[in-house]
Amino acid sequence: MSWFKRESAPLDAPGEKRVRTEGLWVKCDGCRQIIWKKDLDQNLNVCPTCERHFRVDAQRRLELLFDDGQFEVFDNGLRSTDPLSFVDLKAYPDRLRQAQAETGLSDAVINATGKLDGRHIVISAMAHNFIGGSMGAVVGEAITRAIERALQHRTPLLVVSASGGARMMEGIVSLMQMAKISAALARLDDAKVPYISLLTDPTYGGVTASFAMLGDLNIAEPGALIGFAGPRVIEQTIRQKLPAGFQRSEFLLQKGFLDAVVHRKELRPYLARALNFMAAAA
Amino acid sequence: MRARRKEPASDAAVAAGVRYAAELLGQQAQAAWNMVSEADGQSDSIASHAQRELEQIEKQIAALDAVAGSNQEARRQLHNLHQQLETVRKQIHAHTHAWRITELARHPQRPYMLDYVQRLFTDFSEIHGDRAFGDDQAMVCGMARYHGEEVMVIGQQKGRDTKEKLARNWSMPNPEGYRKALRAMKLAEKFGRPVLSFVDTLGAFPGLGAEERGQGEAIARNLREMARLRVPSIATVIGEGGSGGALAIAVADRVLMLQNAIYSVISPEGCAAIMWRDAAKKDLAAEAMKITADDLQQLGCVDGIVPEPEGGAQNDHDEAARLLDVELQKQLRALASLSPNELMERRYERLRSLAQFFEG
Ligand SMILES: [Zn+2]
Numbered sequence: 001m002s003w004f005k006r007e008s009a010p011l012d013a014p015g016e017k018r019v020r021t022e023g024l025w026v027k028c029d030g031c032r033q034i035i036w037k038k039d040l041d042q043n044l045n046v047c048p049t050c051e052r053h054f055r056v057d058a059q060r061r062l063e064l065l066f067d068d069g070q071f072e073v074f075d076n077g078l079r080s081t082d083p084l085s086f087v088d089l090k091a092y093p094d095r096l097r098q099a100q101a102e103t104g105l106s107d108a109v110i111n112a113t114g115k116l117d118g119r120h121i122v123i124s125a126m127a128h129n130f131i132g133g134s135m136g137a138v139v140g141e142a143i144t145r146a147i148e149r150a151l152q153h154r155t156p157l158l159v160v161s162a163s164g165g166a167r168m169m170e171g172i173v174s175l176m177q178m179a180k181i182s183a184a185l186a187r188l189d190d191a192k193v194p195y196i197s198l199l200t201d202p203t204y205g206g207v208t209a210s211f212a213m214l215g216d217l218n219i220a221e222p223g224a225l226i227g228f229a230g231p232r233v234i235e236q237t238i239r240q241k242l243p244a245g246f247q248r249s250e251f252l253l254q255k256g257f258l259d260a261v262v263h264r265k266e267l268r269p270y271l272a273r274a275l276n277f278m279a280a281a282a
Numbered sequence: 283m284r285a286r287r288k289e290p291a292s293d294a295a296v297a298a299g300v301r302y303a304a305e306l307l308g309q310q311a312q313a314a315w316n317m318v319s320e321a322d323g324q325s326d327s328i329a330s331h332a333q334r335e336l337e338q339i340e341k342q343i344a345a346l347d348a349v350a351g352s353n354q355e356a357r358r359q360l361h362n363l364h365q366q367l368e369t370v371r372k373q374i375h376a377h378t379h380a381w382r383i384t385e386l387a388r389h390p391q392r393p394y395m396l397d398y399v400q401r402l403f404t405d406f407s408e409i410h411g412d413r414a415f416g417d418d419q420a421m422v423c424g425m426a427r428y429h430g431e432e433v434m435v436i437g438q439q440k441g442r443d444t445k446e447k448l449a450r451n452w453s454m455p456n457p458e459g460y461r462k463a464l465r466a467m468k469l470a471e472k473f474g475r476p477v478l479s480f481v482d483t484l485g486a487f488p489g490l491g492a493e494e495r496g497q498g499e500a501i502a503r504n505l506r507e508m509a510r511l512r513v514p515s516i517a518t519v520i521g522e523g524g525s526g527g528a529l530a531i532a533v534a535d536r537v538l539m540l541q542n543a544i545y546s547v548i549s550p551e552g553c554a555a556i557m558w559r560d561a562a563k564k565d566l567a568a569e570a571m572k573i574t575a576d577d578l579q580q581l582g583c584v585d586g587i588v589p590e591p592e593g594g595a596q597n598d599h600d601e602a603a604r605l606l607d608v609e610l611q612k613q614l615r616a617l618a619s620l621s622p623n624e625l626m627e628r629r630y631e632r633l634r635s636l637a638q639f640f641e642g
Contacts, residue, residue, distance in 0.1 A: 077642045078640045078641070078642050079640060079641050079642045080639065080640055081639045081640060081641055082639075083581060083637070083639035084570065084571065084572050086570055086571075087570065088557035088558055088567075088570065089557070089558060089559075106642065136639075137637055137638065137639040137640045138640045140637070141638065141640055144634070166525075166547045166548070168547065168548060168553055168556060168557055168571075169557075170547075170639070171546060171547050171570075171571040171572055171573070172545060172546055172547055172571070172572065172573070172577075172578060172581060172583050172637070173581060173583070173637040173639055174547050175525060175526070175529055175546075175547040176583055176636045176637035177637065178505055178526060178529060179505055179509070179529060179533045179633050179636060180633050180634060180636050180637070182502065182505035182506040182509055182533070183505075183506075183509035183510075183533070183629075183630055183633035183634065184634070185506055186506045186507070186509045186510040187510075187630070189506070190510065205526070206525075206526055206547070208498035208499075208502070209486075209497070209498040209501040209502050209505075209526040209530075210501075210502050210505055210526075211502070212498070212502070213496075213498050213499040213502040213503070214502050214503070214506055227493050227498065228486065228488070228492070228493060228497040228498035228501070228526070229486075229488030229489075229492070229493065229497070230488075233488045233552075234488050234489060234490060234493065237487075237488050237489060238489055238490055240490075242490065246490075246493070247493060255494050255495070255496070256496075257496045257498075257499055
């Protein structure tokens, strides 16, 4: 009878939402329904049954946000120079090459510019599938350049976070990116250019502790895991189980650290509405 | 045996013999390195054992040198072996160096923030609380006089005994600690006083309450506000500079590091657990992450290194404070000559050009 037990066992660990097969259908970890991939794609990668938001990659994210999916990329193609000559079980340059081959990206972010509801906007979208979306010198520089571009043209900025945090293989260099980006954001803030931070599943560590929490508005998709320390580290520190829903976007909303949790279908209208509020009065 | 002695060995035989011996010794040297690199804990004693082994190998090389005579091929073999030995020696040194520094940075007798405050300042008046949640004793803030000038002092404070360690939460601040620090900095800005911060933390506290109260937001806000604070700021890493929890009081005009302090994105143990899936590989991780003051200066991430008394700051708190005083005075004088606008421009340039390691 053990298979019955398995059926009623709790769902997979938080954060496990990735597509399970390469085939034509996928299984939703939220409701365990089998979904035709095509249906999922047409539904903005949100489960039609339970509304679970599947992760989307950076390219698709940009297509979903910009008007007609049209945008121009800029300052892409930057590559890490492996400042520490870092080797753990594998050499960092090998990890980079592998991630580049798998994703077609040079690092964990895409900068793009285009229109949202007819307004010019700069969007930086992080790529969680590139070494966990971790932030090293390239991500730091790319996001700083996106901020500078927004400042220069007085164009609103949206950064879409999806990151495990710092890139361990760049050590202190990774940490310094937090200071660099935050300094650039201070200038953007001084100039009263709108900056909206969209936190998606997952956003952690040095990304949460810098630009992801510094928006004029900080918004998140439903069910996204967001935090500073990872749940395992916290459990080891306090030696107790974490409450259900801990570090989900709804939890952060309740604690007062998000302005809104916005369904993927509602993102464009929400952003358009916010940008209208933030546009300088004529 | 006796018969062979009389005949001089042929060149080929000498070369082959030396090659065989050199190979064996090379393997021994490699084994010595493996012993160190695979050691879990107590790496210091293992490393000195390995160094003794290398000395033995060195002696045998000297003996082989006599055998090789003028045989070119044999000499080349020995030369290569010698170089291999040097490499292993350097590897062993590097491997243990960063961890040795880590242990100094965490030394229980090392001067803590308030030990420096006591020696460097007069009229220290602590200010408490973040005006929202509570008073985090892991973070100490206060008004102080430094060579006659009013300054704001901020820093993480470790505890000496169990009771104080507990009260200070092992110098791992909660969000209210960072918010108190920011409040202190804004107060300094309002009245035109420089901010001197002292960094000594394993990191921001990874607790349930810390997450509920927005640890990430508190750190992020400090980074942005420190970047645009309109008064001079100097941050000094006096012990452990642990990740975002350290940076949250270390975005400054000048960042200094004590000679035996460390500054890193994650603790060596944490890095080892993630990257090597084995926390015991902490010395490997310490080396790989480049966390010493010398490493950070080479990477352009700190502006100066403050020397320590012989053997480390724990040996002489007064002298450690005196050496820090010299450097702080020098840096503060340089900053005092700048107008607020110049100060802001230069700070931005410094932050903007930090850690630029990319191409394309
Ligand atoms: Zn579902």
